[in-house]
Amino acid sequence: MAQPTIKAEQLSEKQSEYMQLIAEIMEIRKRGEKPMAFVRTYGCQQNVADSEKIKGMLGAAGFDFTESPDDADFILFNTCAVREHAEDRVFGNVGALKNLKRRHPQILIALCGCMMEQEHVANRIYNSFPFVGLVFGTHSLHHFPELLYRSLVDGKRVFERGNDDKKIYEGFPVRRDGSFKGWLPIMYGCNNFCTYCIVPYVRGRERSREKDVILSEARQMIESGFKDITLLGQNVNSYGKTLETPVSFAQLIREIDAIDGDYWLRFMTSHPKDCSQELIDAIADSRHISKHLHLPFQSGSDRILKAMNRHYDRKKYLDTIAYAKERIDGVSLTSDIIVGFPGETYEDFKQTLSLIREVEFTSLFTFIFSPRKGTPAAAYDDPVSAGEKGKWFQELLDVQEEIAAKRCAAMVGQTERVLIEGVKEKTGELNARTSGNIIVELEGDAGLVGTFQNAEITKARNWILKGKLI
Numbered sequence: 001m002a003q004p005t006i007k008a009e010q011l012s013e014k015q016s017e018y019m020q021l022i023a024e025i026m027e028i029r030k031r032g033e034k035p036m037a038f039v040r041t042y043g044c045q046q047n048v049a050d051s052e053k054i055k056g057m058l059g060a061a062g063f064d065f066t067e068s069p070d071d072a073d074f075i076l077f078n079t080c081a082v083r084e085h086a087e088d089r090v091f092g093n094v095g096a097l098k099n100l101k102r103r104h105p106q107i108l109i110a111l112c113g114c115m116m117e118q119e120h121v122a123n124r125i126y127n128s129f130p131f132v133g134l135v136f137g138t139h140s141l142h143h144f145p146e147l148l149y150r151s152l153v154d155g156k157r158v159f160e161r162g163n164d165d166k167k168i169y170e171g172f173p174v175r176r177d178g179s180f181k182g183w184l185p186i187m188y189g190c191n192n193f194c195t196y197c198i199v200p201y202v203r204g205r206e207r208s209r210e211k212d213v214i215l216s217e218a219r220q221m222i223e224s225g226f227k228d229i230t231l232l233g234q235n236v237n238s239y240g241k242t243l244e245t246p247v248s249f250a251q252l253i254r255e256i257d258a259i260d261g262d263y264w265l266r267f268m269t270s271h272p273k274d275c276s277q278e279l280i281d282a283i284a285d286s287r288h289i290s291k292h293l294h295l296p297f298q299s300g301s302d303r304i305l306k307a308m309n310r311h312y313d314r315k316k317y318l319d320t321i322a323y324a325k326e327r328i329d330g331v332s333l334t335s336d337i338i339v340g341f342p343g344e345t346y347e348d349f350k351q352t353l354s355l356i357r358e359v360e361f362t363s364l365f366t367f368i369f370s371p372r373k374g375t376p377a378a379a380y381d382d383p384v385s386a387g388e389k390g391k392w393f394q395e396l397l398d399v400q401e402e403i404a405a406k407r408c409a410a411m412v413g414q415t416e417r418v419l420i421e422g423v424k425e426k427t428g429e430l431n432a433r434t435s436g437n438i439i440v441e442l443e444g445d446a447g448l449v450g451t452f453q454n455a456e457i458t459k460a461r462n463w464i465l466k467g468k469l470i
């Protein structure tokens with residue numbers, strides 16, 4: 001089905017003026033002292049990338065950043081709605097800010113992100129958390145400066161849940177959290193409507209950024225020393241379909257890969273329904289793309305996949321994996337799995353177990369089904385008890401632990417190129433990561449953080465490797 005073309009708009013001049021005005025107001029209020037912001041991000045990398053834009057705008061409005069809410073003039077939680085547990089954590093942590101607001105009445109407390117795009121959540125915040133002064137959803141990022149200005153000046157609570165989910169905005173100032181590992185959104189939203197998932201409701205329809213904008217941002221990141229760049233989208237395989245001149249994802253990564261430099265390129269998430277051979281070939285033939293494929297299969301049972309509206313079956317998934325293993329030497333595979341989808345039986349669950357045994361994933365992100373208000377699956381009959389689902393879940397973890405341990409043990413003696421990511425506080429060892437996204441701990445100088453090194457794998461402890469620098 002042809003999708004409507006979506007053209008990007010630029011962040012308006014007006015928003016820059018608001019950033020300037022905020023800087024002036026805060027300068028007076030703080031008598032020349034720097035205003036401080038505390039930003040906490042929940043959820044996935046899409047949210048992390050959104051927070052980097054928000055921090056960019058706050059920076060342009062004169063703010064510095066603090067890790068301590070007590071020192072902040074502005075507190076923002078960027079929230080996630082994907083599972084109930086994620087939402088509960090946010091509610092709990094927002095509740096805890098009540099006392100802070102009492103101690104420092106000047107503080108402006110704000111909430112944004114996926115949770116806020118749900119009407120029932122915004123209403124609950126409005127009614128039960130009167131100390132929250134500003135609420136905005138994922139579609140309101142492009143006028144955050146205006147919303148912040150209004151909250152500061154009017155002294156009234158500002159609640160905004162946008163609905164222009166078919167638009168795309170460029171020209172945000174971005175303040176990246178890292179200096180060598182970074183996120184690069186290539187598209188927003190999702191059209192897939194998996195029956196369990198809230199994301200399409202809170203992030204809107206799928207829309208892609210222009211290829212040239214992405215290429216220039218990638219070039220900029222590589223030139224400024226980024227070594228590990230992850231392209232982001234809920235379903236990167238359908239990148240480019242809403243562009244005036246459609247481009248495939250494989251084409252996009254080929255063009256990024258052609259940029260010279262010493263860096264790794266990753267992407268997430270790939271949807272198995274349209275993970276093409278062209279894409280796998282592009283990974284295999286590339287200079288920079290990590291030999292890593294995150295391909296969430298969710299369930300090994302065809303019956304459940306159908307009920308989830310995933311549009312592929314076990315065979316199609318396994319065929320894709322077989323092709324990836326054939327084309328990409330030593331490919332590292334990871335996945336997401338849901339246990340206890342409504343109507344899932346132990347027989348269905350065993351299909352999931354047999355699939356992970358067959359594929360031998362490096363690691364898994366595993367979740368127990370969480371009903372999300374407004375999604376079809378929330379209304380499905382769900383006769384299996386939480387206790388029973390918990391047992392299945394544990395069984396899954398045990399099987400995967402065995403597989404990961406075996407996979408890691410097989411790597412002992414090999415030499416791996418690793419990116420040194422940081423220093424472990426407890427032991428002073430360096431934390432590194434392989435191209436396949438496996439953690440390696442090794443002795444070395446802290447000055448190596450942010451560089452590529454070669455390491456010999458000396459030991460495997462469950463799914464963590466020990467190594468030594470060569």
Ligand code: SAH
Pocket residue numbers: 082083196197198199233234235269270271296298336337338367368369370371372
């Ligand atoms: N777009 C990505 C996933 C985004 S959400 C994809 O299609 O793969 C990340 C993961 O959270 C999903 O892969 C799924 O495993 C899990 N998830 C999403 N909704 C869930 C729910 N209602 N209950 C439990 N897990 C869920």
Ligand code: SF4
Pocket residue numbers: 190191192193194197198199200234235271
């Ligand atoms: Fe959710 Fe499915 Fe879209 Fe992933 S593809 S974000 S699981 S609806």
Ligand code: F3S
Pocket residue numbers: 042043044045046047079080081082114115198199202203
């Ligand atoms: Fe959560 Fe929104 Fe990401 S719901 S998983 S932060 S897209």
